[in-house]
Amino acid sequence: MVYFLLVVAGLAILLLLYMLYLAFQVNVKIHALRVEQMKPGAQVHLFFISDIHRRKLNDKLIHSLMGKVDIVIIGGDITEKGVPLHRTERNIEQLKKLGDVFYVFGNNDREVGEQNLIELLEKNDVHLLVNRSMERIIDRTPIRLVGVNDGFSGKVNIYDAFQEVRDEDIVVFITHAPAYFNNAKKVSNPHLLLAGHLHGGQIRFGPFGIYENGAFKVKENSAELVSNGFGTTGVPLRLGAKPECHIITMYGE
Template identity: 65%
Template sequence: MKLTIASLFMFFFSLACYMLHLAFQVNIKNHSLQIKEMQNGEKLRVFFISDIHRRKIPDTLIKALIGKVDIVIIGGDLTEKGVPLKRTKHNILLLNKLGTVFFVYGNNDREVDVQKFDSILLETGVTILKNDSARIQTGNSIIRLIGIDDGFSGRVKIEEAFQKVKDHDIIIFVSHAPAFFKHAKKIAIPHLLLAGHLHGGQIRLGPFGLYENGEFIEKVNSAELVSNGFGTTGVPLRLGAKSECHIITLHG
């Protein structure tokens, strides 16, 4: 009996250590999307990271990415209640080394002092997209990056976010939660849709999890990416849903 209890203890202890290890892995996923509106040779390399939460971005990740991306998009939940603003600022400054940083709010971001949080974002040169868009040019191609406010706040104004879109713009749509993809597609035809929030269920037993595993789904001249996210929420454990961040290369 004592042997059985000891064996069970060792099994669950080992499993917890393994899940902790998975939660702090650094996995960079590379995706490529050909856009017919872009000319040969034109490209935009997007680094997408979401759901950082309590995690510190390691210097090794930044070193691995320098010179390999053009812009950074943070898909919400950059922070949460209890995370020191100093840590959040440090994470942003690291991401700033990679390129221009854009940010959309997630539900957990509003657990902190929003006024102080916004001040840090603006002070560090981050463009906050709250139902708004930014214009990015690569070669002769105009890319319209659209971001909406956190859907859980009741502040989403999706039609307003698309107001500046012009004919022939290449559209990247960013929402913290993927539930808004369908709303965006009713207004326009985005070439790339980005979201996080679901963590891939975070802890999965085989094919079973609270949510579907993250996935990059390529369609005709477009793609949808739902990321498992970089950090964790609740407990710092993962199983069957690896932490991840992404490089998406749009090209002609």
């Protein structure tokens, strides 16, 4: 009996160590989306990362992405309670090496103090998308980045967010929680919808988890990406829902 218990305890420790290892993996997933409205040959490369929480972005990841990205999008939860601001600033500085950075609030971000975080983001020239949109012209393509506030601790206003969207814009909608995808599609026709928050359930046993595993789903002239996120919340463990960040190439033919 004692031997059996020791074996079980040993297996449990090994499983926990494996889950800890999985939680700190770096996986860059590559996606492509053909957009009919884009001019032939035009390409726009987006880097999307969400739910960094307590993790640090290392030089190896950043160097592997340099020159491959036009726009960086942070899908919320860049931090959480207990994370020092200097660590968050270091992560922002890393992302700034890749390109222009845009950000939406996540449900944990305000735990470090909303004004503290806003000042840090503005100091580093990060564009806050709080129920508003901004435009960038990349490779002859007008990209309209539309972001909404976090609905857990802020007020979401879909109509304000899409107010300046024009018919000719290629629209990228960003929200921390994918629950707002349907709201966005009621007032506009986004070409790409991005979210995180769910962590893919973080710990899954086969097909079973608290939430669905993250996925990139291409639909008719549009796509939806719900990311598993880069970091973890609660416990620094993962199983069956690997951490991830993303490069999405939007292109015309």
